[in-house]
Amino acid sequence: MDPFATVEPRYGRESLADVLPSALSVLGVPGEPDPLGLRAQLDGVRRIAVVLLDGLGWHQLPPAAADAPTLTDIAEGRLGTARPITSGFPSTTPVSLVTLGTGAAPGRHGIVGFNLNRPGTDQIVNHLRWTDEPDPRTWQPLPTAFTRAHEAGLSPTVVTDPKFRGSGLSVSAFRGARLGPGVEADAVAEGMLAALRESRLVYGYLPDVDRAGHDFGLGTPQWHAAASEADRLVTRLLDGLPPDSALIVVADHGQLDVPADRRLDLDRDPRLTAGVAVVAGEARVRYLHTIPGARGDVLAAWRAVLGDGAWVTTREEAVAAGWFGPVPESHLQRIGDVVVVCRDRWVVLASAHEPPRLGTMVAFHGSSTAAEMEIPLLIVRR
Template identity: 80%
Template sequence: MTGPELPAAALEPIEPRYGRDSLADIMPTALHALGVAGEPDTLGLAAELAGVRRIAVVLLDGMGWHQLPLAAGSAPTLTDLATGRLGHARPITSGFPSTTPVSLVTLGTGTAPGRHGIVGFNLHRPGTDQVLNHLRWLDEPDPADWQPVPTAFTRADAAGLAPTVVTNPLFTGTGLTESAYRGARFGPGVEADAVAAEMLSALSESRLVYGYLPDVDRAGHDFGVATEQWHRAVTDADRLVGRLVDGLPPDSALIVTADHGQLNIPPDRRIDLDRDPRLTAGVAYVAGEARVRYLHTRPGAQADVLTAWRAVLGDRAWVATREEAVASGWFGPVPESHLQRIGDVVAVCRDRWVLMASAHEPPRLGNMIAFHGSNTTAEMEIPLLIARR
């Protein structure tokens, strides 16, 4: 299924707006509003957050800016926020790739992906034969080594804000959670009502509270954007936001955002790289994900892999060297210590194409309907919605 129609511009590439209008700028701006020295107001929200002593931030996984109009019939509160009737609203960008592990750490650290080093969903660990799936990261590598940047929650805790993160308790202690949220205390919240209740309770003691809800993203992957199941997940997300808006203490503000949008991918737009010998020749490790592939090549094979992938994929993907991808600015500045995590060859899907890897990844991925990760506007633009009592 191709799903709902989108404006042609939604399928055009967009650059992340680090340092002025991106997911990386939310936490520094929030800390600035709460009086933390040295934190910049890069989002320019001084007027909207003036006088605020407590801030709640909620991230709705998969609820991109271009999905909000599709959700209107199931999300009255989000619609009122997005149209400005309840407060400030505008699109900002995610980081790149536009995928959950990258975005959660980008939000949590307040830095671009190149700096924090979580530059993909799956990353090859240099010097090993391992490809790390960040959602299944339990112990090795040490999160403090793999992601060395102090989080915004660490900075908030040092400033006496007693930050709280509300998320599924199954995530507590994982490598991704430690990379994104270390420095915070944790509160349990799995479904929408529990997340709302725990966030509102935490605001009595914490001046910075963050909550996460994965339902919209999961429904999009499994059933597709704008399906009945997706709308049910949107209704739950809207109920969470509505409860937060209604329950905010008088000196508080709510910031609603997302980690990425989603695109439904039809069956005839799926290329399985593991079934085409032209695409596997010279490749030692396949990483990234279906919309952005990182190819780590065998010694001396980079040029041949680059040529073959460009010839086979044509205008269905932008295929570049690591150096070209870094120079594009998509990741922000990338220190030497993180460069090798990006493939020798990078393939970024255009339009509604995906690059499956059936021999490298679980079969479930082949059954997914909606995907994300690339640099189209539909995937990269996310909401910045602000409400105050």
């Protein structure tokens, strides 16, 4: 598929939201659906390890092939099975982690963007820096798949960076699981394999590929080194898996490099700030909360400036198109009055609203292109 083609999320069929419900179904949890059809493939499996490789989308697997022989063997069918599924929308880490952790589309769990306006205020909730305000259990009210696994006696464990313990994002995505430490590839592998002795569902996370893409760009030596570390993690997991187990490898999104001439800064263009009260979202998907009565003018101005570089639409149209899945009334106002979804390689920066580092990043994600939305579902049965 053309990496710049638009890909709609396939909730309830082939999406990141369907991974843990299908895994729980394999493990015999009553009432869990199996939209990915894993029961036949993994019949008899008693333990499942799920590892998420941040930023290693489906379209990034071929460029990583020389650095990732194990992942390549799985992707090409020599060691396991592989197919593309979709992330949720926006295709960004906080949205994806909660989508995976709850088994629900973003509209239902409410984490519908990287940065969200807290309705009724001018405050922005940054979901990577979020702690206890707003309360994670009300901001994201759904029970997680890990809670359901715990109630079913599976003793689920999540292995991730200890600095995220107790964060709003961790509580939203992983509550119900025991937390184990693991930052680098070897430590994550060690923690996951140790947890599999007692837990029947273990999840682990590695940020390296995403970080290298943001900082240096895809295809750079640093990015290839990060892909090699991801492969090292998967190789160690496969080498140590118990006989009655399976490994599922997914990502949260892909990435694409953005050249300098495709970067707009809304805070340097008065046409783009006029009528806007609060700026949220991120560079590939902007949420604009407008001054009362100004939405029509904001729509017109942004459409005139961005042209074919973005889909500029209303909240109602974006929700009706199904990008977020069903959105309850309680979550609607978190989405901007105007939604700006960048196409091709365009981004909209916000230098007066966000840290300077964002303007120096090379690779971005969050939008609806295949390069960002399509992620791998790699499965190896021990």
